[in-house]
Amino acid sequence: MREALVAAAFQLFPERGYEQTTVDDIVALAGVGRRSFFRYFPSKEDVVFPDHERCLADMTAFLAAGDDADEPVRRVCDAARLVLGLYAENPAFSVQRYRLTKKVPGLRAYELSVVWRYERALAGYLRGRFAGRPDGSLHADVIAAAVVAAHNNALRSWLRADGQGDAHAAVDHALACVQAAFGSGRPGPAGAADEDVVVVVSRRSAPLWRVVREIETTLGRD
Amino acid sequence: MREALVAAAFQLFPERGYEQTTVDDIVALAGVGRRSFFRYFPSKEDVVFPDHERCLADMTAFLAAGDDADEPVRRVCDAARLVLGLYAENPAFSVQRYRLTKKVPGLRAYELSVVWRYERALAGYLRGRFAGRPDGSLHADVIAAAVVAAHNNALRSWLRADGQGDAHAAVDHALACVQAAFGSGRPGPAGAADEDVVVVVSRRSAPLWRVVREIETTLGRD
């Protein structure tokens, strides 16, 4: 039933456009009642993202399954990789959906709210890992946003290329940049500081207290 | 006319709730025709963010007014501070709107699309500044997302406190964390590398090529 509705919708959307296709058109093609559509999809936009609810549940389960020995930033990057996997599973569908969301503003807004829930899940996990640390919630929000942005940057360039190329490699590279900025440089509360060599970047002309504060910030002890 | 509609809306929203207030209720209280409402606001959600269009225009103008001598990350942080100024101008209104967007999912989704446009403006500016640099668009997206996340984190904690406290100081502190991670550590194309002391963080057990790559990443020469 869900599959029939999704199939009917994605048959009509490319030829008529999203907004020109009414729910009545979809249910007429699928041969079901109009009321049943809204039983399976809370809104018309939801038919475009049929499995995002399951994906979100998978991601939160993945985050909940980790233990405290994991490096937090590494963990959220792996969670992002998990989401990419679901996109890469059926590239044709992902590309088709990408074309839709790129053109239709209402669909783009809906995608934003979807992505926002992923980002909040990542930030919630990081907030728990950074609990007690000063500016913990700030770092959690910033890192979650950076991870999502890097993931989306790689994902979109892969989608723009019609699903050609290695999506996983692109996302790995993008996430490596984020991990380089936040990951290994920010030891978690578990504290593996003595395993690290610390490198701070600061202008030579900066006052000493400024340099010290940047070192503290890098070490996460501000 | 706009002011009358906004005033009527924000008189009804707190007492009835957003979704329980129909557009007919608003125009009846304002004493204008229903058709005129949609002349001034494309949708019901727009009446909640009456000046965001002007704010976005101000921000893009601010970014366009900068010259190439500016440090790019510093510039987008200042642009974010500019947005905060418009929130801090009338705290009562901002707090009232925050309560609404926190409760109503549809309004939160709309706010996301608003914030997204700010983020795209910042990313577009950074993309221009990073043109030619490897992974320029990736860094632009990540930094823009981090700046917006830091700004929103500080803004929301200020709004949760009913507009008490110094919003500018909170945002300055939040943006300083982002600048510490991306700003001074990443010299722009203008190249002030010889003024910097470079500090890299890496596990001692990491292979040499990994350390070298992190140094390259930190210097923005990967």
Add this chain to the structure above:
DNA sequence: CCTTCACACGGCACCGAGTGCCATCGGCGC
């Protein structure tokens, strides 16, 4: 074999957001 209960589906009526069209009215230059 018949009953009954539950559940999924379909149809119907309704609400509210948003739009196109046209009538109206007030200010403006000619």
Add this chain to the structure above:
DNA sequence: GCGCCGATGGCACTCGGTGCCGTGTGAAGG
């Protein structure tokens, strides 16, 4: 005074979304 133009209001319509109810079907139970 006359005609033009922009702003406004009213009307009718579409479409997304919801509540309600009737119906059919299949499984459990007498």
